[in-house]
Amino acid sequence: MKNILVTGVGGPTPRSFVRAVKLSEKSSQREYRFIGVDCNPLAYGLYDRDLFDASYTVPRADNSEYWKVINSIIEKEQIDGAVILPEVEVLEWAKNKSMLEKEIETHLPDYDLAMAIVNKHRLHDYLDGTGLVPKYIRIQPDQYSYDKITGEVGDVFWIRSTEGSSGLGSLKIDSESSLAQWISINRNVKEFIASEFLPGRNMACKMLYFNGELKRTACAERVNYIMAKVAPSGITGNTSFGRLINEPKLVELSEKALDTISEYLGKELNGIFTVDFKEDLDGSPKITEINIRHVAFTSSIAAGGANIPFDTLEEMFFAESSSMKRIDYQYKEPMIFLRDVDSYPLVMKETDLLE
Template sequence: METIVMDKTFVKKILVTGVGGPTPRSFVRAVKYFGGAHKSSFEFIGVDSNPLAYGLYDRDLFEKSFVVPRADAEQYWDVMNAVVEENAIDAAIVLPETEVLEWSRNHSKLKRTIKLHLPDYRLAKELVNKYQLHTLLNGTEYVPCFLKLKPEYYSFDNLKNELGGTFWVRSTEGSSGLGSLKIESPHVLTQWITMNPDVSEFIATEYLPGRNMACKLLYFNDKLLASACAERVKYIMAKTAPSGITGNTSFGRLLNEPRLVDISADALNVISKKIGTGLNGIFTVDYKEDVNGKPKITEINIRHVAFTSSIAAGGANLPLDTLLVLFDEESRYSKATHYTFKEPYVFLRDVDAYPIVMKESDLLK
């Protein structure tokens, strides 16, 4: 992406929501640790609804922090407006899905004009539901075979006939692999549904045994400005989840996968045209490869994901790109940058730890 030189005499104040989660903190780390000449151009103000949220007390990342109501609370916008006004906020980075939806729908409730980078609410609402996503892409080669699974009524035989003897189930909404498990027998499926009483709807898909990859696409006003790809290999606290997937990558690879960029961009174009919206925001398109090594889309996140600072450490700093474009209107339509990596880099992450990026050949044997 074209280098944008900002006025260093004026530090921009950035509100970051949901700082108790790893993704908002990863966004800020990408800028403060790997932002080069721009790392001091931004001051971050953190908010979260949980007073025990780690990020509220991380002074290495946030100059100030505030406890706010949940996004669905009646007082939410009154409190957010007070934080925005009293701290002279210039822009907001909204990252938890529930808040992305709330801000996309109701950001007109803001009393102060600030910079925002949000998807259209109609698009966001469709993408957060994995069954709706698969339905919108049905008829393309981009998604696996799938069926909706209602806990109160389903036929294992029908699932097996449509998806094969081994298939994957997960909640249609939610992150961190909510409700996810590999299913090989009716007994296991029955037990799994019983163990997840809060999941009102599952999606069942053909089992995809290949690589787990992600493609991040940065859009501003219907133009693709940047992309980067990575592979998830292992997960933090994987043993705590029956599926082995916690949604927080501990070991991964930075990838040069132009075909993922092409598929992701085309899939988003297909979806946005069906819904009748443009494309604006950051989208993380998740993939698993089928038995033939063909990538299939499993979900599309409407936000950054937790390893965003790891790819920033490798040179693909999409959080910094986001902020620089937000504050430079003239460069908004500059040529897209598709980040590639000169070396086969891997990244290592741990809970609240500084990410490590190195050549895979340098891993200890």
């Protein structure tokens, strides 16, 4: 039995991670006990006893009391390892893991590399000239030239915040007035990035690294989003309908991108990275962002056979890194996944959809 601390359990991604592990536990001799924490006492996951055996509220990661409370939970629950999933906490742990009073297993990216990736403008700068990213330009809300933007990325473009997820500040822009109005509405966004509008498929490639070596990959396509109607962009960050896809090209491009950044910074790749792609007019995939964590449909691809969360814990606790052979997960037949609020995901053949 291994006691695993899981942070940010109010969000869907940590719960998706645990759900995926429990899916494999049924056919494995491994046993994991999960302890959930979140800064919000109303967080759903704190009270989900199907997933978490114990739960605690903790201060925000930027609070001076954060590590004191985390250390007390680690001691009380005899924690063996931690799964850190919200980006803000991934960064905090990557930077200040030395604050731990007890040595436990973690799987974290290098802090400098993570910081380079989470900012979308910096990410595009690192990959500029590689053909991996679309045309782009940074926008300062208080000073920008619309003509310069359209001259760089085209008359129709995509705008979003340079930091954050769930489509923060995202919208398709086709006029100067719509850009001005959108910036005015999103007053809390300090910086935007505008990029050429990519009309094709929206895909993701999951890349699991241990000590500089790529160990697992899996790909999926996002088609529709949960509560899409409430977001002007139609994107909420939570996929409601997606496909499990075999796309070796995405793996190749993802590996090239991460290797490029790793080599430039002189930092070893470690952790889980989710590389997001959108196809251009010619069907060529371009990287739009790279997450330094799992994403919410993790348990959906696990149900399809690519159980990267379970693989991660197995590697953390029971394997030597050199003995874990690389697997590029492939699906034997076309599969889709359906997700909804407060419901477990469904994985099925696309041909089984009702007409």
